[in-house]
Amino acid sequence: MAIVKMKKLTIAAPLGDRDRLLNTLQTLGNVHLIDLKDKINDTSDVEIFEEAKSVSQTEIEFNHIKFTYDFLRRFHRERVGLFSKREIISKEEFEELENKINWRSIYAEAKGIEEALGMNRNKRNRVLSSAEQYRQWSSLDISIKELEKLKKTAYFVGVISGRYEAQLNDELTSNFEDVYIERVSDTQQDIGLFILCHRDDLNKVSDILKKYGFAKANIDLAEVPVNKLKRLQEELVNIDDEYDKLIKRAEELSKNAGDIEKMFDYLSTRLEKERAISNLIKTRKTLILQGWVPEDEAKKVSETLNHNFKDVYIDFEEPEEDDNPPIAFKNNALVEPFEIVTSMYSLPSAGEVDPTPVLTPFFLLFFGMMMSDIGYGFGMLICSIIMLKFMDLEGGAKKIAKLILYSSIPTIIFGALYGGVFGVSIKPLWVNPLDNPMLILGISVVLGVLHLVIGLGVKGYQLIRSGHVLDAVFDVGTLYAIIFGIAWYAAGTQGIVGGTEIGKWLAITGVVGIFLTAGRANKGIGGKIGAGLFGVYGLTSYVGDALSYSRLMALGLATGLIGNAFNIMIGLMGEGITLPKLILGPIILIAGHTFNLLINALGSYVHTSRLQYVEFFGKFYEGGGKAFEPLKIKTKYIKVKEEK
Amino acid sequence: MNFMQFLTSQNGGLILTLLAVALAALIPGIGSARGTGLVGESSAGLIAEDPEKFGKALILQVIPGTQGLYGFVIGILILVKTGFLATIPDLSQGFQLLMASLPIAIVGYRSAIYQGKTAAAGVQILAKRPEKFFNGVIFAVIVETYALLAFVISFLMLNSIKL
Numbered sequence: 001m002a003i004v005k006m007k008k009l010t011i012a013a014p015l016g017d018r019d020r021l022l023n024t025l026q027t028l029g030n031v032h033l034i035d036l037k038d039k040i041n042d043t044s045d046v047e048i049f050e051e052a053k054s055v056s057q058t059e060i061e062f063n064h065i066k067f068t069y070d071f072l073r074r075f076h077r078e079r080v081g082l083f084s085k086r087e088i089i090s091k092e093e094f095e096e097l098e099n100k101i102n103w104r105s106i107y108a109e110a111k112g113i114e115e116a117l118g119m120n121r122n123k124r125n126r127v128l129s130s131a132e133q134y135r136q137w138s139s140l141d142i143s144i145k146e147l148e149k150l151k152k153t154a155y156f157v158g159v160i161s162g163r164y165e166a167q168l169n170d171e172l173t174s175n176f177e178d179v180y181i182e183r184v185s186d187t188q189q190d191i192g193l194f195i196l197c198h199r200d201d202l203n204k205v206s207d208i209l210k211k212y213g214f215a216k217a218n219i220d221l222a223e224v225p226v227n228k229l230k231r232l233q234e235e236l237v238n239i240d241d242e243y244d245k246l247i248k249r250a251e252e253l254s255k256n257a258g259d260i261e262k263m264f265d266y267l268s269t270r271l272e273k274e275r276a277i278s279n280l281i282k283t284r285k286t287l288i289l290q291g292w293v294p295e296d297e298a299k300k301v302s303e304t305l306n307h308n309f310k311d312v313y314i315d316f317e318e319p320e321e322d323d324n325p326p327i328a329f330k331n332n333a334l335v336e337p338f339e340i341v342t343s344m345y346s347l348p349s350a351g352e353v354d355p356t357p358v359l360t361p362f363f364l365l366f367f368g369m370m371m372s373d374i375g376y377g378f379g380m381l382i383c384s385i386i387m388l389k390f391m392d393l394e395g396g397a398k399k400i401a402k403l404i405l406y407s408s409i410p411t412i413i414f415g416a417l418y419g420g421v422f423g424v425s426i427k428p429l430w431v432n433p434l435d436n437p438m439l440i441l442g443i444s445v446v447l448g449v450l451h452l453v454i455g456l457g458v459k460g461y462q463l464i465r466s467g468h469v470l471d472a473v474f475d476v477g478t479l480y481a482i483i484f485g486i487a488w489y490a491a492g493t494q495g496i497v498g499g500t501e502i503g504k505w506l507a508i509t510g511v512v513g514i515f516l517t518a519g520r521a522n523k524g525i526g527g528k529i530g531a532g533l534f535g536v537y538g539l540t541s542y543v544g545d546a547l548s549y550s551r552l553m554a555l556g557l558a559t560g561l562i563g564n565a566f567n568i569m570i571g572l573m574g575e576g577i578t579l580p581k582l583i584l585g586p587i588i589l590i591a592g593h594t595f596n597l598l599i600n601a602l603g604s605y606v607h608t609s610r611l612q613y614v615e616f617f618g619k620f621y622e623g624g625g626k627a628f629e630p631l632k633i634k635t636k637y638i639k640v641k642e643e644k
Numbered sequence: 645m646n647f648m649q650f651l652t653s654q655n656g657g658l659i660l661t662l663l664a665v666a667l668a669a670l671i672p673g674i675g676s677a678r679g680t681g682l683v684g685e686s687s688a689g690l691i692a693e694d695p696e697k698f699g700k701a702l703i704l705q706v707i708p709g710t711q712g713l714y715g716f717v718i719g720i721l722i723l724v725k726t727g728f729l730a731t732i733p734d735l736s737q738g739f740q741l742l743m744a745s746l747p748i749a750i751v752g753y754r755s756a757i758y759q760g761k762t763a764a765a766g767v768q769i770l771a772k773r774p775e776k777f778f779n780g781v782i783f784a785v786i787v788e789t790y791a792l793l794a795f796v797i798s799f800l801m802l803n804s805i806k807l
Binding site (some may be wrong): 199343437551553554556557558561562565568569572595599602603606607609610 | 706707710713716717720728779781785786788791792796799
């Protein structure tokens with residue numbers, strides 16, 4: 001089906017060829033390496049070693065380039081536009097990057113600037129905090145030199161809690177005659193004091209001060225505080241100048257950001273290659289490598305290897321039962337974007353079929369029913385075309401853009417069927433769901449049952465393909481009998497078809513069939529009956545499953561209702577063309593409908609996916625495969641042209 | 645005139661209608677404010693470390709915002725139904741309108757908060773495994789289902805009330 005068949009590739013080569021070999025494989029980009037370390041014990045005749053793990057030079061260099069890149073990006077003025085395309089270079093140019101770009105000097109410079117910036121920041125903080133200390137004393141116009149000239153006078157500079165100021169004043173002035181108290185500063189709670197007293201009274205005054213919790217100021221009075229402050233200010237200006245210069249240098253350096261991006265890609269590619277080494281094992285003189293290659297590319301791989309290497313052993317094997325080859329999808333252009341829906345749940349495991357092709361039509365149908373608005377559909381269509389045309393998308397992002405593009409078509413179709421344009425009801429081609437919600441509900445459930453029937457069909461297909469025909473009859477055939485029987489009966493009672501009785505009996509046969517066969521794996525009659533009853537009881541879950549599709553109606557209604565609410569709001573601003581309508585109208589329209597479009601597209605996507613994951617996949621799909629991730633040149637900022 | 649007479653004579657229908665509009669707008673509105681707030685709080689920590697993830701964190705944050713919108717829409721639709729109070733509903737019609745506003749009012753309130761918690765947990769996914777971010781969005785949007793169902797029921801009730 002739509003999963004790529006893999007072949008197991010085994011290569012043995014001289015150790016000396018290792019780097020060149022990995023390089024070739026990386027350029028080819030289609031070999032998913034198998035980690036051989038676990039399998040080392042299987043072969044005991046030959047001495048086999050693991051590759052020692054160590055921090056390589058490349059890893060260090062990669063960290064350096066990452067630092068440089070992050071640093072330069074901080075200062076890079078040019079923003080990368082949404083629509084800018086990546087530069088494309090050839091493989092040879094890519095290999096030459098290391099010689100052409102002198103990134104180490106850029107790294108050294110970046111590192112230097114970073115360190116200088118750090119130092120600058122520290123210095124600035126130091127100056128600021130010391131200026132903070134001196135600011136309190138700025139009205140103290142005296143320096144230590146002048147104080148030391150005083151032979152008989154002692155001095156104190158310090159702070160005291162505002163609560164005790166008056167008491168201290170009293171006590172000092174009443175006890176000593178010659179004491180000078182100057183109130184230098186007054187911050188919230190603390191009072192800065194400058195006190196002079198006779199040297200003989202020094203100890204006594206000091207004791208009193210201690211009593212009131214006087215704390216000596218932690219400042220250097222070598223200079224008058226005002227002068228000191230002025231000097232600190234000047235220093236600050238210098239520091240800021242230095243900072244500006246550093247920033248200028250960094251901005252100048254950031255012109256090299258393009259080169260650094262290229263080197264980033266180059267080194268990450270090399271790192272990837274070196275990490276691949278840990279998957280290999282080696283003997284004394286040779287290395288052994290295993291990997292998965294898509295079947296149709298096996299020939300290209302072996303040709304390229306034989307062409308480039310003399311002494312290399314290449315072998316291809318079919319995967320064995322318990323091999324679990326990695327999963328790569330291969331679908332046509334219509335189905336391809338929906339692979340992301342499947343992979344978000346889980347990749348198929350090796351023996352399973354890819355559910356994406358069966359899921360695609362239902363995804364489109366359900367999405368259309370939920371979104372259902374011509375205007376929003378065209379909005380999605382235009383956005384996705386712009387994305388695909390003008391943006392440099394790759395891989396997953398490109399699939400998402402295509403998914404939006406494809407989903408916009410059923411949105412427009414259902415918009416026309418339901419008659420909705422940006423929430424405004426127009427004449428519907430089919431029916432307006434607001435007029436007849438019951439009809440839409442019925443259709444939703446019928447479509448849901450159809451979805452479930454297809455899911456069961458895939459289960460039957462899988463069972464038959466793996467040779468379990470009886471299981472297919474017991475597990476799927478019985479349910480089919482019930483579902484078709486009930487459908488027939490229901491149609492019969494409405495007079496659409498005849499043979500109502502046949503439908504009834506078909507359904508009953510199905511139920512009896514489940515009762516008889518659901519316990520076939522159990523031993524003993526009790527177990528069989530128990531499991532049989534449980535199987536019949538399990539049928540009730542199908543009612544829940546079918547009703548779950550009522551969300552198709554609910555979301556379909558909600559889109560139009562909410563969109564229309566914005567239109568009503570504008571209608572409220574008076575009849576005809578009024579001023580508030582002209583000013584606020586466009587804002588409400590654009591913002592409201594954009595919001596409604598986004599939130600409804602998200603809701604429709606998630607609920608459509610949910611119907612696939614829970615109701616549909618629940619019937620047949622398990623998943624659990626791992627993705628095909630070949631060793632290849634992975635780049636973020638540039639593109640490497642593939643060789644022909 | 646006592647209160648009961650006041651209600652039953654002419655004002656009851658009007659009061660209940662206004663109550664229906666008020667409940668529809670305010671209860672889910674509070675829930676959505678709470679829900680988006682929860683996500684905003686946990687996103688703020690992430691943005692401090694990783695400012696580039698703002699856009700994605702914002703997606704998570706707006707998800708619990710829809711309940712408020714649903715309530716708002718039901719409120720407007722009730723007003724539209726009465727021609728913006730051009731026709732004053734009688735007491736029984738007022739009660740009917742009030743009932744119609746209840747599903748979105750109540751479910752909208754709680755579901756917005758629960759959805760906010762789920763989306764806030766999704767911020768953790770965004771922080772630790774950004775490539776799995778969308779799974780967090782899915783978890784949060786699933787909670788939305790029940791607010792949406794309540795919204796549709798409120799609408800269908802409203803639609804079937806005859807004035």
